[in-house]
Amino acid sequence: MDIKLKILFHCPNIKILRKGISQIRIHCLESRLLPDSVILNVEEDKERKSKMVGKYLKKNKARFLKVKPMMESILKEHYAELSQGEQKHIFEDMVFCFFAYGFQPDEYFFYELKDKSVAERKSYVSDVERTICFMQMNDICEGEVFLNKSKTYQFYQKYYKRNAIVINQRCRYSDFKTFIQKYPIFVKKCVDLCKGDGIELVDIREVGMSAKEYFDQLRTSNVYQLEEKINQSKTMASLNESSVNTVRCNAFVTRHGVKVPFIFLKVGRRNFFVDNGDKGGILAGIDKKTGIINTNGMDEYGNEFAVHPDSNIRFKGFRLPDWEGILRLCEEITPMVKGVQAVGWDLAHTDRGWVIVEGNLFSQFVGPQLTRKQGLKQEWLTIMEDMEI
Numbered sequence: 001m002d003i004k005l006k007i008l009f010h011c012p013n014i015k016i017l018r019k020g021i022s023q024i025r026i027h028c029l030e031s032r033l034l035p036d037s038v039i040l041n042v043e044e045d046k047e048r049k050s051k052m053v054g055k056y057l058k059k060n061k062a063r064f065l066k067v068k069p070m071m072e073s074i075l076k077e078h079y080a081e082l083s084q085g086e087q088k089h090i091f092e093d094m095v096f097c098f099f100a101y102g103f104q105p106d107e108y109f110f111y112e113l114k115d116k117s118v119a120e121r122k123s124y125v126s127d128v129e130r131t132i133c134f135m136q137m138n139d140i141c142e143g144e145v146f147l148n149k150s151k152t153y154q155f156y157q158k159y160y161k162r163n164a165i166v167i168n169q170r171c172r173y174s175d176f177k178t179f180i181q182k183y184p185i186f187v188k189k190c191v192d193l194c195k196g197d198g199i200e201l202v203d204i205r206e207v208g209m210s211a212k213e214y215f216d217q218l219r220t221s222n223v224y225q226l227e228e229k230i231n232q233s234k235t236m237a238s239l240n241e242s243s244v245n246t247v248r249c250n251a252f253v254t255r256h257g258v259k260v261p262f263i264f265l266k267v268g269r270r271n272f273f274v275d276n277g278d279k280g281g282i283l284a285g286i287d288k289k290t291g292i293i294n295t296n297g298m299d300e301y302g303n304e305f306a307v308h309p310d311s312n313i314r315f316k317g318f319r320l321p322d323w324e325g326i327l328r329l330c331e332e333i334t335p336m337v338k339g340v341q342a343v344g345w346d347l348a349h350t351d352r353g354w355v356i357v358e359g360n361l362f363s364q365f366v367g368p369q370l371t372r373k374q375g376l377k378q379e380w381l382t383i384m385e386d387m388e389i
Contacts, residue, residue, distance in 0.1 A: 022140045029132050034100040036122070042100070043118050053092045056099050067098060070105040078109055078302060090114055097121070102128025110300065110370050123375030130365045133380065136389050137252070138361060139339030146343070146361035149191040150225050159333055161355045162228040166191070167218045176215045179226060180204045187227045188218075194360070201229065201273045230357070233349045235321045240311050243268020243275045246346045246357050247286065247326060248367055251334040253341040254386040258331040261383060262368040262376065263288050265320070266346070267297070270310035282308065284315045285371035291323025295371045326354045333359075341387055 034042075042049045057064055071094050079090055097103040097113055103126045108114070111124050125133070145151045150166045165171070165179045180186070184205060190198030207214045218224050236245045250262040265284045268275040275281040282305060285295035297305035297315045307314045320326075326347055333356070334343055344363020347354050369376050 018141045019139075022135055026132055026135050029102075029128055029135075032099065032128060033102050039100050039122075040118055042096075049096060050092055053095050056095065060099065064095070064098075067105050071095070074105050074109050102126035106300065107366065109302065110366055111375070120375065123377055124369055125365050125375070125377045125380055129377070131362060133384065134342060134362045137342040137384065137387060142337050142339035143361045145337055146340070146359050147192065149189050149358060150223070152356075152359050153225060153227075155337070156333060156356055156359070159329065159356045160227075161350070161352050162230065164225055164227040167215070167224045167226060169219060171219055173212060173215050176226075177211060180211060183226075183228050185229055187229055189225045189227065191223045191225050199274050202226075230348050230355065231350055233321055233351055236349045238311065239265075239267045239308060239313050239318075240269065240275075242271050243273055243281070244348050244357065245275055246348050247320065248363070249326065249330050249345045249347060250363055250365070250368070251330045251343055251345060252383050252387060253335050254383065255388065256386060258334045259383060259386075260288060260327060260330045261379060262365070264367040264371050265293060266367070267308060283367045283371050285368070286320065291320040291326070293318045293320070295373075298370055300366075300370075321349050322353065329354050341389075 042052055071091060074094070075087055075091060079087055082090070093114065094105055094108045097108050098105065101121055103111075103113065103121075103124075107124075107127060113121055113124075145155050150164075153160055153164050163179070163183070165175060167176065185201065185203045188198075188200045188202050193199075204211060204214065209217070230244050232244055239245050245265070245267045248264055248266060249260050251258055251260045263286045265286055266275040267282045267284070269280050269282070272280060280299065280301075282297040282299050284293045284297045286292070287294045293315045295316065297308065299305075305315065326349075329347065330345060333345070340361070342363070344360035346357040346360070348357050349355075365376075365380075
């Protein structure tokens with residue numbers, strides 16, 4: 001998460017104060033982006049564009065250095081066959097897209113912006129625009145429940161349909177011992193990380209130390225949530241058995257009820273437990289009316305798959321189970337936190353129906369645009385026009 005957003009959430013829980021700081025942050029983010037008229041003029045003049053990039057690099061060195069390694073990695077991995085001159089042009093263009101449109105370097109590659117016109121580039125929701133929109137749609141004070149996996153679980157426990165325990169300085173070993181006796185294989189999550197970071201499937205019998213030593217190690221190193229492992233349904237497991245395969249539902253509270261317009265599947269790879277795209281997972285688009293996968297699988301390395309490379313299941317035409325059930329669940333849980341009008345839900349299907357894996361207050365928007373191979377900004381803005389913002 002943006003470090004300044006982290007600072008915002010650590011401000012005193014005074015609504016008017018946080019709201020004011022939130023508005024300042026939105027203004028700061030908006031001021032980073034170039035006006036459309038300037039973008040159009042600069043994009044048409046390569047020499048002017050090159051000079052503007054140079055000025056930006058001098059003025060915003062610290063901000064650029066944070067993304068420079070990713071830019072260099074993308075050039076090396078995906079554009080190495082091009083000449084040095086072409087690579088220099090792409091590097092400048094990547095920098096320009098970063099400060100002019102708000103695209104992260106990986107988005108430049110995902111959306112093939114190298115070959116896109118100005119209008120096509122503007123049709124995509126960039127990372128900065130996504131953050132601005134979620135800050136406009138959600139009350140930051142109330143949304144704090146989604147920034148800590150333990151708080152999310154406590155609020156929505158009924159919809160998780162599994163047990164969990166928080167390991168912190170106040171946790172007693174006796175409670176931990178009771179939990180691992182019932183669930184010797186469990187999921188360990190660091191409560192304040194995202195994108196699958198810090199998530200691990202643990203077998204207490206194979207940690208290489210006593211249960212007490214493992215407990216002491218956990219409680220002194222960070223705050224963790226240990227969860228009963230999700231046993232996904234046979235249909236979802238058929239896609240890839242080792243990972244808990246989920247559906248990301250971007251749900252919005254509008255004047256006309258909850259809408260779930262942007263939905264995609266996340267499937268892991270063999271021997272991997274998490275399904276996140278940046279962990280090698282495969283994403284695929286889903287028809288929001290029928291629950292049938294309607295695109296090939298895509299990963300974040302530029303690969304496209306007609307069938308899952310490990311399970312050999314064909315993506316297009318695969319029907320997800322109980323589709324009405326997942327839509328009903330989104331309609332029920334999305335409006336529950338007053339002031340939060342947009343949540344990205346990760347949901348898994350079990351023999352007991354759909355369950356929450358986690359909720360995301362600043363849901364990434366790469367998946368819908370990557371799988372559909374098109375920008376979805378206009379559809380996004382249309383949804384926002386129907387919301388009380």
